[in-house]
Amino acid sequence: MLTHQEIKRYSRQLLLDDIDEEGQRNIANAHVVIIGLGGLGSVAARYLIGAGVAAQCKARATAPSCEGKLTLVDGDTVDVSNLQRQTSYNEMHLGELKTNALKSELQKVNPHANIELKSRFADSKNLHTIIQNATCVLDCTDNVTVRKAINKVCVSAKVPLFIASASGLTWQAININSALNESGCYHCLVSHIKVNENCISQGILGPVVGMAACHQATQVLLYLAKKAHANIKWGHYIHADAAQGKMQSFFLPPSANCEVCQ
Amino acid sequence: MTQIRLHVNNQAINAISPISIAELVALNQLGSEGTAIACNNTIISKQEWATTYLKDNDSLDVFTLVAGG
Ligand SMILES: [Zn+2]
Numbered sequence: 001m002l003t004h005q006e007i008k009r010y011s012r013q014l015l016l017d018d019i020d021e022e023g024q025r026n027i028a029n030a031h032v033v034i035i036g037l038g039g040l041g042s043v044a045a046r047y048l049i050g051a052g053v054a055a056q057c058k059a060r061a062t063a064p065s066c067e068g069k070l071t072l073v074d075g076d077t078v079d080v081s082n083l084q085r086q087t088s089y090n091e092m093h094l095g096e097l098k099t100n101a102l103k104s105e106l107q108k109v110n111p112h113a114n115i116e117l118k119s120r121f122a123d124s125k126n127l128h129t130i131i132q133n134a135t136c137v138l139d140c141t142d143n144v145t146v147r148k149a150i151n152k153v154c155v156s157a158k159v160p161l162f163i164a165s166a167s168g169l170t171w172q173a174i175n176i177n178s179a180l181n182e183s184g185c186y187h188c189l190v191s192h193i194k195v196n197e198n199c200i201s202q203g204i205l206g207p208v209v210g211m212a213a214c215h216q217a218t219q220v221l222l223y224l225a226k227k228a229h230a231n232i233k234w235g236h237y238i239h240a241d242a243a244q245g246k247m248q249s250f251f252l253p254p255s256a257n258c259e260v261c262q
Numbered sequence: 263m264t265q266i267r268l269h270v271n272n273q274a275i276n277a278i279s280p281i282s283i284a285e286l287v288a289l290n291q292l293g294s295e296g297t298a299i300a301c302n303n304t305i306i307s308k309q310e311w312a313t314t315y316l317k318d319n320d321s322l323d324v325f326t327l328v329a330g331g
Binding site: 166190193197250 | 295296297298300303304305307308309323325326327328329330331
């Protein structure tokens with residue numbers, strides 16, 4: 001049962017069949033891990049907290065179980081060049097760890113949210129611990145090496161993974177659920193391809209990466225609310241051209257000899 | 263050898279069959295760093311470009327993978 005306060009706070013999304021009361025409880029009880037707190041992660045986090053991810057029951061001590069948690073992972077600090085697109089940060093945060101800065105901003109939205117910080121860069125060594133017991137993971141990082149490591153650990157642990165990326169005026173995204181075994185993984189996509197990964201040298205327009213983050217947050221909320229019954233697509237790579245307002249979706253089949261998912 | 267019509271990023275082009283994706287990419291200089299290709303809305307792994315032969319009316323989307331965030 002949602003409290004009166006919760007019904008008020010989430011009323012706009014409770015009206016959606018894709019969320020409703022049951023979905024709202026699922027959203028609150030999920031453990032979501034966001035890796036990378038730049039243009040993707042800092043924006044997605046704001047939407048997830050707003051929608052009730054990790055909304056803890058400090059406000060309602062009588063409720064039996066509240067497992068919900070949002071884990072924020074990044075070792076970076078806020079730089080003035082981030083403010084163009086990383087909308088949760090402002091001049092007050094310059095030089096501060098992104099984890100600390102983001103948590104303080106998110107707590108202004110929901111003071112009772114259960115937010116856990118891992119103020120270090122994710123790598124193949126620490127990822128196993130980072131994603132432990134996660135309901136799902138958001139890959140909001142900015143380089144292929146870490147993206148591959150996140151994919152590998154999520155595929156092997158069968159944790160649903162929501163990937164987004166952006167560069168220039170392009171954004172892309174894919175949802176990977178290795179438990180379903182129906183489509184390929186990030187490794188299937190990028191193996192044999194040398195991806196030009198430097199978003200700094202390519203340039204990026206703030207709202208373009210914001211679109212990717214909004215897509216990612218949308219997919220995650222729909223998944224958390226209804227899990228296996230969520231009306232989302234797995235294994236389809238989205239390629240969007242923000243200048244032309246064009247979005248395409250391509251099926252990613254499993255690669256027969258993928259060393260990660262096969 | 264027959265002439266076939268292909269659609270590459272929504273532009274019609276003619277090609278002589280048999281032709282693989284790898285040959286089409288080389289002939290038309292479609293590939294560069296980070297290029298991914300979907301044929302009829304399914305992504306074809308780069309290692310299969312050389313063995314995937316195109317049919318009349320196949321539709322290809324050639325795009326660049328991005329990894330920034
Ligand atoms: Zn794979």
